[in-house]
Amino acid sequence: MQVKKLAREEYEAALTALGVNAPVEQLPVWQEFESTIPGRSPWGFVSFEDQGALVAAASFVQYETHGYRYLRAHHAPVWGHEPSAAEEHAAMEALASFVRAEDKRQVFARLAVKHELPVTRPCLSTLPYDxxxxxxxxxxxxxxxxxxxxxxxxxxxxxxxxxxxxxxxxxxxxxxxxxxxxxxxxxxxxxxxxxxxxxxxxxxxxxxxxxxxxxxxxxxxxxxxxxxxxxxxxxxxxxxxxxxxxxxxxxxxxxxxxxxxxxxxxxxxxxxxxxxxxxxxxxxxxxxxxxxxxxxxxxxxxxxIAPDRDVPFKRGFYSALHKVKDVRGALRAMKNKED
Incomplete structure (x- = not known):
């Protein structure tokens, strides 16, 4: 599996080629909307190819919060078919390699992954649904x-x-x-x-x-x-x-x-x-x-449906974020118990 960066026109052509009704969050206009929200900015469009054949595409927005950055692709990748666990695993591995080479600032990506995989983690925040x-x-x-x-x-x-x-x-x-x-x-x-x-x-x-x-x-x-x-x-x-x-x-x-x-x-x-x-x-x-x-x-x-899951790029940093979250959760639980 290989991930390639696309221009907007190439991405729109890829969605057409996949022959599926893309979620509204995966239309380019959604990036225009999210760019009006503080802490969010367009990051880009990518395709997923298997042996040269297009199999999926995704639109990513960069989120900046608490001093770190991550990528968000709502209801994506947009697949042209129902992917197997092996295909999703290959796609996530390819995405991680691509982002590490393309943008070393990103800590993880949050996107829709149907199967629980070794490369995915439960969402650091939000309440995903399946x-x-x-x-x-x-x-x-x-x-x-x-x-x-x-x-x-x-x-x-x-x-x-x-x-x-x-x-x-x-x-x-x-x-x-x-x-x-x-x-x-x-x-x-x-x-x-x-x-x-x-x-x-x-x-x-x-x-x-x-x-x-x-x-x-x-x-x-x-x-x-x-x-x-x-x-x-x-x-x-x-x-x-x-x-x-x-x-x-x-x-x-x-x-x-x-x-x-x-x-x-x-x-x-x-x-x-x-x-x-x-x-x-x-x-x-x-x-x-x-x-x-x-x-x-x-x-x-x-x-x-495929629920949101996190794919860490900086595993040590990401693990530290989870530990901080766990500590904060424990402190809140203690406070609520005292109240």
Missing amino acids: MTVVIDLTGGDDEILARMKPRGRRDVRKALRECQVSFADETELATSSFDEYYEVMIETAARDGFTPAPCEEYRNMLRILGPEHCRLFAGRLDGQVITWTLATISGERATRYYGASRSGSARALATDRLIYFECCELSRMGCTEYDQMGIGSDFQPATKSLNTFKTKFAKDGERC
């Missing part, structure tokens, strides 16, 4: 509803009957000003216990990806935004990337109806699949709480 839910958008509104689990159909029908919220594609409005939507995200973050990205990051995502690759769907009650979703699009595949909703008794109904609205709208735009962006499993039990809600919208929608 299962997701994909909603089939073919056949129109009635077929989308019919393919849900009984609980999903019941909840959506109840929302259609009782929810007084009005729904629309508000991509253009959100691109011009994201402030109203960000208020809802702040409320969601406070309720669910996470830190939202800065407001400008969401607006840049809409602005740079453009309506071809990014849409915002929202629900309003008495003119006020109470729920919204930011969905990405690449070819025929859409992904439910971000979502937020105000607290209140009507929240569940509004969210159920919004998701169904998104499915129907994306189907009319030509999308055939809608990825719900990860559920829990034995690989990642921390997110199993998401399963009941996400799986109800697709009776046969669960899919196994």
Whole structure:
């Protein structure tokens, strides 16, 4: 296996030659978006070749944090076929040799590797997942509803009957000003216990990806935004990337109806699949709480995917980072116990 650096035009040609629908994060425009986020910058595009034949490609962004640098390729490499463990191992070894020769500053790469390999390590940070839910958008509104689990159909029908919220594609409005939507995200973050990205990051995502690759769907009650979703699009595949909703008794109904609205709208735009962006499993039990809600919208929608894993280039440095993380985790555990 051999890794080669590509110009943008060569990379786009490689994706076409592979004949697969690349994830939105692997489109060159995603590098333009990530370059607006502090600490991130485009690193480049590469191909993976086996005996001279193209088998995969990847787009890498450089991340700088805590005084070191690493490479990130979301949902990549993009393979033209389902790779075996041996093929993935050869690709990761080739990538490590290439990066060590090309850029000695990089400590590791984080990318999607289906098989657990001797050259990979569990992610130093983030919560990777190996299962997701994909909603089939073919056949129109009635077929989308019919393919849900009984609980999903019941909840959506109840929302259609009782929810007084009005729904629309508000991509253009959100691109011009994201402030109203960000208020809802702040409320969601406070309720669910996470830190939202800065407001400008969401607006840049809409602005740079453009309506071809990014849409915002929202629900309003008495003119006020109470729920919204930011969905990405690449070819025929859409992904439910971000979502937020105000607290209140009507929240569940509004969210159920919004998701169904998104499915129907994306189907009319030509999308055939809608990825719900990860559920829990034995690989990642921390997110199993998401399963009941996400799986109800697709009776046969669960899919196994390649999870993120780290490939160290500077093994000693990388091991030291893991040790620091373990110490910090132990100190936090002690503090929580004392509290």
